[in-house]
Amino acid sequence: MSEFDHDVLGIGNAIVDILSRCDDAFLEAQNLPKGHMQLIDEAEVDRLYSVMGPATEISGGSAANTIAGLASFGAQSAFIGKVSNDQFGRIFSHDIRSIGVTFENEPAANSKPTARCLVLVTPDGERTMNTYLGSSVELGEDELKPDLVQKSRILYLEGYLYDPPEAQRAFHRAAELAKEAGARVALSLSDSFCVERHRGAFLSFIRSQVDVLFANEDEIKSLFQTDSFEEATRMATESCDLAALTLGPAGCVVATPGTRAEVAAEPVERVVDTTGAGDLYAAGFLFGLSRNCDLETCARLGGLAAAEIISHIGARPETSLEKLARARNYIS
Amino acid sequence: MSEFDHDVLGIGNAIVDILSRCDDAFLEAQNLPKGHMQLIDEAEVDRLYSVMGPATEISGGSAANTIAGLASFGAQSAFIGKVSNDQFGRIFSHDIRSIGVTFENEPAANSKPTARCLVLVTPDGERTMNTYLGSSVELGEDELKPDLVQKSRILYLEGYLYDPPEAQRAFHRAAELAKEAGARVALSLSDSFCVERHRGAFLSFIRSQVDVLFANEDEIKSLFQTDSFEEATRMATESCDLAALTLGPAGCVVATPGTRAEVAAEPVERVVDTTGAGDLYAAGFLFGLSRNCDLETCARLGGLAAAEIISHIGARPETSLEKLARARNYIS
Numbered sequence: 193m194s195e196f197d198h199d200v201l202g203i204g205n206a207i208v209d210i211l212s213r214c215d216d217a218f219l220e221a222q223n224l225p226k227g228h229m230q231l232i233d234e235a236e237v238d239r240l241y242s243v244m245g246p247a248t249e250i251s252g253g254s255a256a257n258t259i260a261g262l263a264s265f266g267a268q269s270a271f272i273g274k275v276s277n278d279q280f281g282r283i284f285s286h287d288i289r290s291i292g293v294t295f296e297n298e299p300a301a302n303s304k305p306t307a308r309c310l311v312l313v314t315p316d317g318e319r320t321m322n323t324y325l326g327s328s329v330e331l332g333e334d335e336l337k338p339d340l341v342q343k344s345r346i347l348y349l350e351g352y353l354y355d356p357p358e359a360q361r362a363f364h365r366a367a368e369l370a371k372e373a374g375a376r377v378a379l380s381l382s383d384s385f386c387v388e389r390h391r392g393a394f395l396s397f398i399r400s401q402v403d404v405l406f407a408n409e410d411e412i413k414s415l416f417q418t419d420s421f422e423e424a425t426r427m428a429t430e431s432c433d434l435a436a437l438t439l440g441p442a443g444c445v446v447a448t449p450g451t452r453a454e455v456a457a458e459p460v461e462r463v464v465d466t467t468g469a470g471d472l473y474a475a476g477f478l479f480g481l482s483r484n485c486d487l488e489t490c491a492r493l494g495g496l497a498a499a500e501i502i503s504h505i506g507a508r509p510e511t512s513l514e515k516l517a518r519a520r521n522y523i524s
Numbered sequence: 525m526s527e528f529d530h531d532v533l534g535i536g537n538a539i540v541d542i543l544s545r546c547d548d549a550f551l552e553a554q555n556l557p558k559g560h561m562q563l564i565d566e567a568e569v570d571r572l573y574s575v576m577g578p579a580t581e582i583s584g585g586s587a588a589n590t591i592a593g594l595a596s597f598g599a600q601s602a603f604i605g606k607v608s609n610d611q612f613g614r615i616f617s618h619d620i621r622s623i624g625v626t627f628e629n630e631p632a633a634n635s636k637p638t639a640r641c642l643v644l645v646t647p648d649g650e651r652t653m654n655t656y657l658g659s660s661v662e663l664g665e666d667e668l669k670p671d672l673v674q675k676s677r678i679l680y681l682e683g684y685l686y687d688p689p690e691a692q693r694a695f696h697r698a699a700e701l702a703k704e705a706g707a708r709v710a711l712s713l714s715d716s717f718c719v720e721r722h723r724g725a726f727l728s729f730i731r732s733q734v735d736v737l738f739a740n741e742d743e744i745k746s747l748f749q750t751d752s753f754e755e756a757t758r759m760a761t762e763s764c765d766l767a768a769l770t771l772g773p774a775g776c777v778v779a780t781p782g783t784r785a786e787v788a789a790e791p792v793e794r795v796v797d798t799t800g801a802g803d804l805y806a807a808g809f810l811f812g813l814s815r816n817c818d819l820e821t822c823a824r825l826g827g828l829a830a831a832e833i834i835s836h837i838g839a840r841p842e843t844s845l846e847k848l849a850r851a852r853n854y855i856s
Contacts, residue, residue, distance in 0.1 A: 213842070246592075246619040246840060249581035260578075279611035287578040505837075508578060510545070 196345040196375070198294065199267040199482040203366055204255025204350030205328040206273030206297075207307040208280040211467065211505055212247040214312045219320055224312065229321040229383045231355065232310075237324035240310055249280075250506040251287035252309055253328070254382055255350035257468045257507040261475025261497050263291040264513040267482055270294035270340050272366075274331040280306035281327075287508070297335055303327040317463035317502065325355075332358040333365050341366050342373040345482055346404075348474070351382030354390045367401040376481070378404035380474055381411040388414060398431050404481070405435045406474045412437055421445075425452065436477050436491065438470060443495065446487045455491035458499035468507025472497035476513070483523065493522050528677040528707070530626065531599040531814040535698055536587025536682030537660040538605030538629075539639040540612040543799065543837055544579040546644045551652055556644065561653040561715045563687065564642075569656035572642055581612075582838040583619035584641055585660070586714055587682035589800045589839040593807025593829050595623045596845040599814055602626035602672050604698075608659040612638035619840070629667055635659040649795035649834065657687070664690040665697050673698050674705040677814055678736075680806065683714030686722045699733040708813070710736035712806055713743040720746060730763050736813070737767045738806045744769055753777075757784065768809050768823065770802060775827065778819045787823035790831035800839025804829040808845070815855065825854050 219226050222240065232240065241247075251260075253273060262269040271288055275281035277299035284306060288295045307328035312320045331353065341347060347370040353359040367377045379402045381387050387394060394415060398405060405428060407415065412424040412435070421437075428435035429449045438444045443457040476497035480490030497513050504510055517523045551558050554572065564572065573579075583592075585605060594601040603620055607613035609631035616638060620627045639660035644652045663685065673679060679702040685691040699709045711734045713719050719726060726747060730737060737760060739747065744756040744767070753769075760767035761781045769777045775789040808829035812822030829845050836842055849855045 241618060245622050246583065247615075248838065249615065251578065283579075283581065286573060290577050506580065 196343055197268065198270045198340070198344040200259065200262050200346045200348055200478050201270040201272065201340055201344035202255035202259040202348045202350070203272045203353065203363070205253045205307055205325060205352055206256060206275045206284050207253035207309050207323065207328060208283055209250050209252030209309050209311050209467065209507065210241070210247045211250060211311045211313060211465070212245045214245060214314060216314055219312060219314065224320050224322065226314070226320050227318050228385055229323055229352070230385070232322050232324055234324055237308065237310060237322070240322055244310065244312065248505060249283065250508060251284050252468070252507050254352055254380065254471050255348055256288060257471035258348060258475045258478070259293055260288065260291055260508045261472045261513060262479055263293050264509040265475065265479040265517065266514040267479050270344060272297060272335060272337055272340065274327050274335055275299050276303050276306045276327040277301055278306050280308055294340065296337055296340065300327050300330065303330055311467055313465045313467065313505070317466050319465060319467040329356045330358065331362055333362045336362055336366055338369050341369040342375070344370070344375060346376045346378055346478055348378045348478060349380070351380050351386050351394070354386060354394065360393065364397070364401070371401065376403040377401050378406065378478060380406040380470065381415060384410040384414040387411050391415060395431070402432045403434060405432050406470070406477070407435070408438045408440070408470060434487070436494065438473050444473070444491050446491050448487070453488055453491070455488055455495065458495040460499045460503055463502050465505045466502050468501045469498045471507060472501040472509070489522055493517060496520065496522065528675055529600065530602045530672070530676040532591065532594050532678045532680055532810050533602040533604065533672055533676035534587035534591040534680045534682070535604045535685065535695065537585045537639055537657060537684055538588060538607045538616050539585035539641050539655065539660060540615055541582050541584030541641050541643050541799065541839065542573070542579045543582060543643045543645060543797070544577045546577060546646060548646055551644060551646065556652050556654065558646070558652050559650050560717055561655055561684070562717070564654050564656055566656055569640065569642060569654070572654055576642065576644065580837060581615065582840060583616050584800070584839050586684055586712065586803050587680055588620060589803035590680060590807045590810070591625055592620065592623055592840045593804045593845060594811055595625050596841040597807065597811040597849065598846040599811050602676060604629060604667060604669055604672065606660050606663040606667055607631050608635050608638045609633055610638050612640055626672065628669055628672065632659050632662065635662055643799050645797045645799065645837070649798050651797060651799040661688045662690065663694055665694045668694055668698055670701050673701040674707070676702070676707060678708045678710055678810055680710045680810060681712070683712050683718050683726070686718060686726065692725065696729070696733070703733065708735040709733050710738065710810060712802065713737070713739040713747060716742040716746040719743050723747060727763070734764045735766060737764050738802070738809070739767070740770045740772070740802060768826065770805050776805070776823050778823050780819070785820055785823070787820055787827065790827040792831045792835055795834050797837045798834050800833045801830045803839060804833040804841070821854055825849055828852065828854065
């Protein structure tokens with residue numbers, strides 16, 4: 193068993209979000225699947241950018257948002273992801289390092305541009321994402337930093353990275369290294385389209401390597417090909433030790449083999465932008481796990497972080513999550 | 525007299541803002557003059573960026589923000605400024621064009637990088653700006669687009685551009701062209717440090733060419749070297765036809781030779797970030813002028829736009845100012 197000097201290490205796509213407001217008619221006219229993430233190529237990212245409204249650039253990336261949330265809770269966290277030597281790469285690297293996260297990957301030379309995600313936010317606060325993966329998709333075993341993997345109490349993996357085969361191999365290697373060190377492996381399913389693309393590979397990875405699974409209702413039902421959330425929950429607990437399943441405004445279900453708890457969502461005055469809600473739920477939950485909180489407290493910490501993130505534009509916290517959690521007596 | 529096809533043309537620095545929160549102790553430790561704008565070089569922008577917190581990138585620039593505000597009111601507006609062929613140049617150009625503003629300047633080749641401003645926002649909502657002018661400082665007569673100048677009802681000039689001598693010459697030429705076309709010339713003093721640097725040149729330009737002067741209390745007192753706001757107001761009306769002088773939460777004074785009106789500020793629930801307050805006041809005021817509103821209505825439109833901008837991060841409107849103005853019956 194290693195001595196851990198980090199609470200959580202996240203591996204995922206290093207992305208800068210380009211957020212813009214639009215109406216539903218724009219999504220329809222552009223044929224964009226509302227509420228989902230779709231992968232687009234460089235020509236399409238340029239085309240869509242040229243027709244969309246004025247934007248705000250903020251560092252994003254699913255696991256990176258989770259890690260930023262963990263830093264805001266006061267956890268020691270680290271991130272592995274691939275950026276290029278361009279302006280968006282500098283923005284991503286600055287933002288994550290400036291909050292105290294260990295991020296050792298140097299910008300890649302001679303690679304595609306840094307990934308960007310055109311996030312279109314409709315008046316209901318829902319976000320529709322269009323991701324050009326750029327260099328982040330080229331993450332492979334070379335970028336892994338085995339030392340960092342083995343010194344982190346929890347390894348957190350982003351399902352979106354299951355698209356490129358190189359990154360899948362890096363995932364499996366990281367999970368092996370974490371297991372050897374006695375760390376826990378957590379996975380987020382990320383998106384139901386992503387689950388559709390890789391159902392078999394996800395299932396076998398979850399059954400063999402994953403301790404903690406994060407998913408929303410659509411994703412878990414898609415994974416187990418059932419219309420029943422109850423059945424999907426039961427099947428999840430047959431596949432891994434712990435499943436944290438989010439239900440949007442209805443809160444979440446935390447299930448283990450033999451236990452099942454429902455936790456209400458944190459109330460939110462006004463939903464401005466749901467970008468990052470799932471990522472920040474995972475941040476709070478993992479923070480609780482790293483502090484050995486009971487599972488209901490983990491879920492409440494997740495809900496608290498999600499509530500903060502959806503009350504403003506962007507998927508990185510604007511308020512200290514540690515202070516919020518103390519104010520609610522979720523942590524002492 | 526030309527036929528005008530634009531309501532307002534703005535000329536100013538084309539800048540992308542890099543906004544980050546910090547506390548007062550950080551400003552003190554970094555020796556930054558709170559509430560002011562200071563010019564910094566490329567080495568300093570890199571150094572300060574490396575020590576500041578996570579940021580959000582949003583298009584900015586004083587006159588450019590004003591022009592974006594005018595577009596949000598539904599005015600036909602145009603902008604002249606210089607960007608480079610880099611990521612920030614693409615962001616600036618996209619954002620201003622995507623709101624319907626005429627922006628014909630192509631990215632400059634072989635020039636310095638696009639200008640950026642590190643904006644540090646303290647918990648009281650005050651902003652402290654650190655600007656690397658990059659290529660925007662190279663604006664000269666070549667970038668002027670005389671056609672555009674002569675087809676705009678109002679020419680709006682940003683005082684910050686008074687720093688580089690080339691840009692000063694471009695200003696004077698633009699003002700001449702506007703006058704020939706029967707247009708009005710408006711100027712914002714921008715910053716009291718800027719006024720200190722160029723008092724004599726500002727005064728002679730105002731007396732000879734400026735019809736409408738925008739300034740806050742510090743700036744107008746600095747211009748006329750007096751501690752009395754009343755005296756500064758009187759001196760302003762001796763120098764130009766119309767002075768719109770802002771007093772922060774105390775509203776504004778609109779003065780002409782022989783008249784003086786005080787208009788209260790628009791109430792704001794919570795001041796989040798004062799970046800752009802003066803720029804957006806000018807937007808509302810100029811919109812009113814372009815629609816031949818009475819001066820008190822112009823001032824109210826200015827206050828309304830300023831109130832919108834200080835209630836969120838960033839200096840570009842997030843809500844349709846036209847709709848806000850209609851809801852208040854300021855315009856029909």
